[in-house]
Amino acid sequence: MTPRWTGHRQKEEPGNAGADGVPEADFARAVLRDLGAGVLTLDPSGRITSVNPWAEHLLGRSAREMTGQDAHDLLHRYADGSRVPRERCTMRDPPYRAPAREGSEEYLQRADGTTVPIIWATTPLTWNGRRAGLVVVFHDFSLHRSAAEDAAARTAALETLTGQLHLVAEISTVLIPTEGTSGTIRRLLQLLVPELGQWAAVDVCPRRQDVLERVAVRSSDHPHRARQLRGPITSLPEPARAAVKRLAGGDHPVRLTADTLLHDAEDPFAATHRVLFERLGGHTAVAVPLRTRARSYGILTVGRCGDAPAHTDAEMALLADIGRRVGLVMDNARLYHEQQNVAETMQRQLLTPLPQVDHVRMAARYWPAESAMAVGGDWYDAFLLSDGVMALVIGDVVGHDLKAAAHMAEVRNMLRALAWDHQEPPSLIMHRLDEAVTNTSDAPMATVVFARVEGPEGGPWQLHWVNAGHPPPLLITRDGGTRFLEGGHGPLIGMSATLHLGLDWPDAREELPPESMLLLYTDGMVESRTRPIDLGMAELRHHAGVLARRLKGWSVDEFCDELLARMAPRGDDVALLALRLPAAGVGAPGDTAPPPPDQSAYSPADPDRAAPGSRMQEPEVLDPTHDDAE
Structure with missing residues (x-):
């Protein structure tokens, strides 16, 4: 049903019609009815004198309910529904103080008590040369605001994703094996701190199950303390060994909290990670495995301090991906050294x-x-x-x-x-x-x-x-x-x-x-x-x-x-x-000078091999009277 215009009407004068014979008053009412925006007219005291159908629709109120009411007291609210003080009303300025105003940070209250954000504009009314009131035109801004907020959220997410992609690209460059593994890990931590945390550590699992080697530690707040934390972590208790083995051999990161590790001595990670929180601070950390499908190499731990929030699920997934990349680098380094050892042994044999x-x-x-x-x-x-x-x-x-x-x-x-x-x-x-x-x-x-x-x-x-x-x-x-x-x-x-x-x-x-x-x-x-x-x-x-x-x-x-x-x-x-x-x-023959010292130890050949053509030492003849028991 098409909304009908209600409010005070002017008496139509005979002969006062438009070019097509439609009375001007009817034409004006048709415009207001189909305008697609809410329209209120106010008298000089701020009371509502007319309401168009779109205003009724947006506010959930009939014109009869609103006509004669003080517009500010009836409608103007903060976003939470609380009243706006009259002296702070931006839409109620007396007509003689401002010819027109507009804004987008106001709310009107619906009949059900909810508020609607509006884009609004006010224009003074003039009748017979005198200021006769105010016209308020407004739109529901909630759809526009939702779209804007959604766009802002998408932009923020895109910026975050772009930053992470740049970080992954930098990390991929760092992980190209142009140097030793220890140098590569140190360069990696320079990228992770403080981008993904205020401190980070890498622990490598050697063959001995009761030892963990902390090969690199970096902290943006306490660099000297971080360097002191490098070295072996020995004599791990059985729960700690099991926890480290389970984490290093798994596929998923683990969240660690300072409250748990500092106050619960029974926590299996207390033996390995409590000292990081004690010396470097922080409230939470994420530990991710460094592994390939066939082999585990250690753990990467990244901690957050101060006002920085705990890692999100997306950040944990990113750290898990970085852990897999580091595991591949360590695996390639291991294979390279094994091949190098085989090749060196072969060459020395040749x-x-x-x-x-x-x-x-x-x-x-x-x-x-x-x-x-x-x-x-x-x-x-x-x-x-x-x-x-x-x-x-x-x-x-x-x-x-x-x-x-x-x-x-x-x-x-x-x-x-x-x-x-x-x-x-x-x-x-x-x-x-x-x-x-x-x-x-x-x-x-x-x-x-x-x-x-x-x-x-x-x-x-x-x-x-x-x-x-x-x-x-x-x-x-x-x-x-x-x-x-x-x-x-x-x-x-x-x-x-x-x-x-x-x-x-x-x-x-x-x-x-x-x-x-x-x-x-x-x-x-x-x-x-x-x-x-x-x-x-x-x-x-x-x-x-x-x-x-x-x-x-x-x-x-x-x-x-x-x-x-x-x-x-x-x-x-x-x-x-x-x-x-x-x-x-x-x-x-006849020369008694001793030969120069033997220099065979300097040969690049395998030292266990004998030179071709060299004669073997004659075997020692045992004395048959010698007692083996001696």
Whole structure:
């Protein structure tokens, strides 16, 4: 039913009609009836003189009930329904004080006692040139206010979500394993405090079940106290061990409260977390597991202090997600170290212990590529041949991984077997190796220097060698003179036989002066992305000469270490083999000088392995009269 206009009516004058013949008074009433807003007219004293249908609808009151009533006393209220003092009424200003006013922070009371927020405007009424009252026009603002509040809530939620996404993005960047796990955890806590709490701690569960290691603690209010809390938490009682195991192995975070932990000694987390509340303060905390599906690593705890509210469910879910991410980082670090240990053990098994023969001394070093798992295709070798001659090998198989190391072992063992079985010049040994690698192995091409150190004990000595595409050996004399041994060059192993080129390796010979040093190395020593090989070889020659002049009393091991420190190779595998000859006549028949100290402990090979060709100690013969009971 269409609401009807009620209130005082003016008498219609004859002939006073609109352009379409409708009386102006009827037209005005139709406008007020269909305006879609509440309209009240007030006399100069503030009493209601007319009410339109929309006002009746919005206020739940009839025009008859409202007409003649004081509008302020009847309708104007605060949001809670209490009366607004008359002197504070913003809609009741006398007509002569303000031509028009508007606002949106007022409430009118419905007939049922509830209040409705309104948007309102007042305009003075003029009749026959005099101020005759006031018109109040108002709308129900509740729908608009709900929409605005909802939009504000959505905006706030979006801002919160955006902040959390930024935090997760920063945390994901921090958790990229570019450093040790302990450093990563410390950087993580820098992001969590004070963003998600005023303090945070990470506890790691080692293999011992009665120990918890607090590896990192951070507090925005008490940084010095936080640092003092790091360290092992030992002798955990059985309830604490069970609680930690249950939390670390579960999927859900746990809420902790200071009231419980500080006053209930029986609480299972009191043994592990009470000290955090005692030293760092706070009222609540959330403990989340650091784990993967297969393994548990520890607990992350984030605490709230002061006026900060307890963590919401959304914040707990965020912390749980962070805990899973940290668990993955710790799992990856564990796997990396396990693989590194396996790779290092494998490499040390593949590398050869060095024989120390008479007064000749050797040293070797191996540095894996920075991007590899401590293994690669570079190798060195030194062993006594069946004719008593010392054989030296330096080589490099393509690759920087376990596959390259496996191929290296194939090539190394083939060369060692061929050199032992055939007392032939190095050129023929290299030809046999090329044929064997090509026809019996899937190893890629390799570069190799194979050399024999020939000569009687006490000297003179001669180097007899061939070079299959490898950087040339460096000869360093006693006075620091240096020279690359460029002879003996031929194709890479795996090239001539594969391509049926029929190429050969020419034998080369060079006299080795007494007290000189021979240096065999792989290309990683002299070449990198930032250093071309020509420049690297020039630097190697310079540093080796300088060290030979300065380090007269140094061992060959100390020489290798200092040379590596000066060259600082980067990016590729590096194998280094150095041989130092004694002075002329030292070690010859009749010489009584003792040999230099054994330096085999410096070899990068596994210390439990014996050098190839070394003779085993004769077993001790037991005295049959010896009494075992003694």
